[in-house]
Amino acid sequence: MSSIRASIKCNCGQRIIARDVMQTGYYLRLFGPSYVYVKYRCSRCRKMGEQFIKQEEWEGGILRDSAEEVPQEEKERFESLGPIDINEVIDFHFALENLSDLKTLEPPHPPSKKVKQRSSSER
Numbered sequence: 001m002s003s004i005r006a007s008i009k010c011n012c013g014q015r016i017i018a019r020d021v022m023q024t025g026y027y028l029r030l031f032g033p034s035y036v037y038v039k040y041r042c043s044r045c046r047k048m049g050e051q052f053i054k055q056e057e058w059e060g061g062i063l064r065d066s067a068e069e070v071p072q073e074e075k076e077r078f079e080s081l082g083p084i085d086i087n088e089v090i091d092f093h094f095a096l097e098n099l100s101d102l103k104t105l106e107p108p109h110p111p112s113k114k115v116k117q118r119s120s121s122e123r
């Protein structure tokens, strides 16, 4: 379906696939194309690298033809989720801004080291 044949490659030439990716993020720009930031660790040389990819290439499935290496059920799960839409990212951003009372979130860990509670499980 997609004719975009872009791919991410490590300096050593190894193709980067979905399971090598450690972190991604959107770089939104008001003008010009938006980019997706991808941080990865090469499965061959174990070096970390990072790269910016045009959003359209990312959504065109830049990591996707690793399909044979992904279990079928996982592949189906990913496909049912669909690509992360840029609008979802924006919605999430506004959802965060609209959170007026962070205490309602009840984080599982104390967010600050300055919490004056004695803990026996301190490392």
Ligand SMILES: [Zn+2]
Binding pocket: 010, 011, 012, 013, 014, 042, 043, 044, 045, 046, 047
């Ligand atoms: Zn490499």
